[in-house]
Amino acid sequence: MFKKLDKLILKAFMWPFVATFFITLFVFMMQILWKYIDDLVGKGLDFITLTKFLIYASATLVTLAMPIAILLSSIMTFGKLGENFELVAIKSSGISLLRFMRPLFFVSILLTGVAFLFANYIAPVANLKFAVIYNDIYRKSPAFDLKDGVFYNGFRGFSIKVGKKEKDKSTLHNVLIYEQSNGIQDNTIISESGKMTVSADKKFLEFHLQNGQRYSEKGEYNSANNEYVQMGFKEYNKLFDLTQLNIQKTSDSLFMNNMRMKTLRLLDKDIDSLKKIPDSLIRQNRSDLKAYIQYTKYRDSTRTKKQTEVADKIIINKKVKSFDDLIPDSLKTIVRDQAMGTVSSIRSLLEVTGSVYDNQVDDIIQHKIEWHKKLSLSIACMVLFFIGAPLGSIIRKGGLGLPLVVALIFFMIFYLLNIFGEKFTKDHLLVPTIGMWLPVIILTPVGFFLTYKAMHDSQLFNKEFYYRLIKNIKSRKRKFSELKK
Numbered sequence: 001m002f003k004k005l006d007k008l009i010l011k012a013f014m015w016p017f018v019a020t021f022f023i024t025l026f027v028f029m030m031q032i033l034w035k036y037i038d039d040l041v042g043k044g045l046d047f048i049t050l051t052k053f054l055i056y057a058s059a060t061l062v063t064l065a066m067p068i069a070i071l072l073s074s075i076m077t078f079g080k081l082g083e084n085f086e087l088v089a090i091k092s093s094g095i096s097l098l099r100f101m102r103p104l105f106f107v108s109i110l111l112t113g114v115a116f117l118f119a120n121y122i123a124p125v126a127n128l129k130f131a132v133i134y135n136d137i138y139r140k141s142p143a144f145d146l147k148d149g150v151f152y153n154g155f156r157g158f159s160i161k162v163g164k165k166e167k168d169k170s171t172l173h174n175v176l177i178y179e180q181s182n183g184i185q186d187n188t189i190i191s192e193s194g195k196m197t198v199s200a201d202k203k204f205l206e207f208h209l210q211n212g213q214r215y216s217e218k219g220e221y222n223s224a225n226n227e228y229v230q231m232g233f234k235e236y237n238k239l240f241d242l243t244q245l246n247i248q249k250t251s252d253s254l255f256m257n258n259m260r261m262k263t264l265r266l267l268d269k270d271i272d273s274l275k276k277i278p279d280s281l282i283r284q285n286r287s288d289l290k291a292y293i294q295y296t297k298y299r300d301s302t303r304t305k306k307q308t309e310v311a312d313k314i315i316i317n318k319k320v321k322s323f324d325d326l327i328p329d330s331l332k333t334i335v336r337d338q339a340m341g342t343v344s345s346i347r348s349l350l351e352v353t354g355s356v357y358d359n360q361v362d363d364i365i366q367h368k369i370e371w372h373k374k375l376s377l378s379i380a381c382m383v384l385f386f387i388g389a390p391l392g393s394i395i396r397k398g399g400l401g402l403p404l405v406v407a408l409i410f411f412m413i414f415y416l417l418n419i420f421g422e423k424f425t426k427d428h429l430l431v432p433t434i435g436m437w438l439p440v441i442i443l444t445p446v447g448f449f450l451t452y453k454a455m456h457d458s459q460l461f462n463k464e465f466y467y468r469l470i471k472n473i474k475s476r477k478r479k480f481s482e483l484k485k
Contacts, residue, residue, distance in 0.1 A: 010107070012077045012081060016076045017069055020069045021066065029061065036134070040053075053137065056127075057130055059130075063115050063118060063377045063378070066377075066381055067384045071387060072404065072407040074385050075392040075395070075403040075406060077389075078391075079397045082393050082396030087393055087396070097454055104389060108382045108385040116374065119373075119377060124260065127261050128255055128258075128261040135255075146172075148162060149163065157179060159178040160177050161175075161176045162175050163175075170196050170197060171193070173192070175191040175209060187216045189212060189215075190213050190215075191210060194207055206238070207239075207240070209233070211234060213232050262370075267370060267371045271371070274364045274367065275364060278360050281353060288353075369425055369436055372433065373436055376437050376440055384443070386447030386451055387446060387447045388410075390447075390455075394454050417443075418439050421439065
């Protein structure tokens with residue numbers, strides 16, 4: 001009987017989980033697409049490149065889509081079983097809610113492991129590939145598209161404008177080509193008409209210009225001896241390299257040192273190495289400060305402690321009010337200037353060292369954030385299951401109505417806690433161990449509370465319960481007011 005029951009619950013959970021997972025992943029992917037839409041539009045990207053971009057972007061979102069899919073599917077599963085009174089029948093047969101949740105508990109453990117393996121081994125590779133392909137797309141020039149009266153700047157160092165382009169897409173009128181190679185050496189070509197073709201090897205764009213002028217300026221800035229040249233032509237050919245418009249392949253090694261492209265083992269090594277840097281900075285800072293505190297090298301090493309105390313008593317007996325009383329009047333200005341210079345130098349040294357130290361500490365925190373994020377998002381799958389399953393049994397509603405609303409509320413709480421925890425950690429308000437585990441720390445007691453309520457058939461989401469509660473409060477208030485009179 002139990003085996004059939006396990007199959008029932010697993011079958012009821014599987015399809016909602018698959019559907020909600022891919023829907024959630026699609027929504028997140030659309031969010032990524034809108035985020036980078038300005039960098040994608042107008043680049044003339046082929047279907048394969050755009051598909052790779054979306055796949056790598058979506059791969060980085062799996063660890064975020066997995067928890068909400070488990071939350072929503074568990075609410076839908078238990079809500080549908082409760083709505084069809086199957087849950088009531090199972091409980092009446094003596095099977096507890098925890099026993100009923102056991103198969104999905106093991107599934108949630110399995111999905112937690114899958115989420116961790118994905119976050120630790122697949123996501124770093126996907127992040128690396130995404131960074132590389134995004135860098136290639138970002139650096140790619142816009143697709144060649146000459147529009148009437150609009151400057152085109154896709155070719156490096158050139159601006160091209162045509163007054164009118166015929167319907168054959170090759171005949172041009174009133175062509176203006178402005179070139180700036182370097183410095184003040186500018187060239188401008190103006191032509192009445194021309195033809196635009198592509199070379200036989202598809203590597204060059206050829207402009208065959210007719211009846212025009214070429215203006216050039218050579219020389220130096222702010223010089224009266226600059227050379228201005230004007231040359232008329234009947235025919236003039238100008239070539240543009242079309243390879244500039246293609247995607248330039250970036251090496252993976254350019255982004256491999258980024259913390260998001262590393263596994264837990266590599267992050268551990270980086271953290272251990274980074275922890276040694278602040279200590280070395282402190283030692284180096286102490287060594288550098290000795291050069292400015294020069295009086296230490298003039299101390300009398302032969303003087304004993306008792307002799308030092310006697311000298312101090314002599315100074316006290318002289319009733320010295322300030323340090324100026326110990327300096328001759330002729331040297332006060334010199335000593336004061338030297339002291340101010342020394343203080344200024346020490347201050348500059350400490351500011352530079354402090355800035356480097358803060359950067360290193362921030363780098364360590366960033367690595368720890370990434371380290372804890374891989375684990376916390378995985379454990380969140382299990383935490384949200386213990387929220388979704390009892391919620392579904394309490395709500396007893398299936399489908400995408402109320403379960404979806406409740407799931408979105410809890411996911412927003414989880415997502416905001418995750419953002420706040422990361423923000424507080426970066427601002428040094430929380431240690432990474434607390435900040436990155438903040439959603440798990442807060443939502444785990446909520447899961448236990450909801451499980452307890454579901455085991456005892458709580459009326460937490462029953463409208464009639466709250467209606468009766470309010471009615472009883474009003475009646476007691478009325479009786480109390482009558483007794484008071």
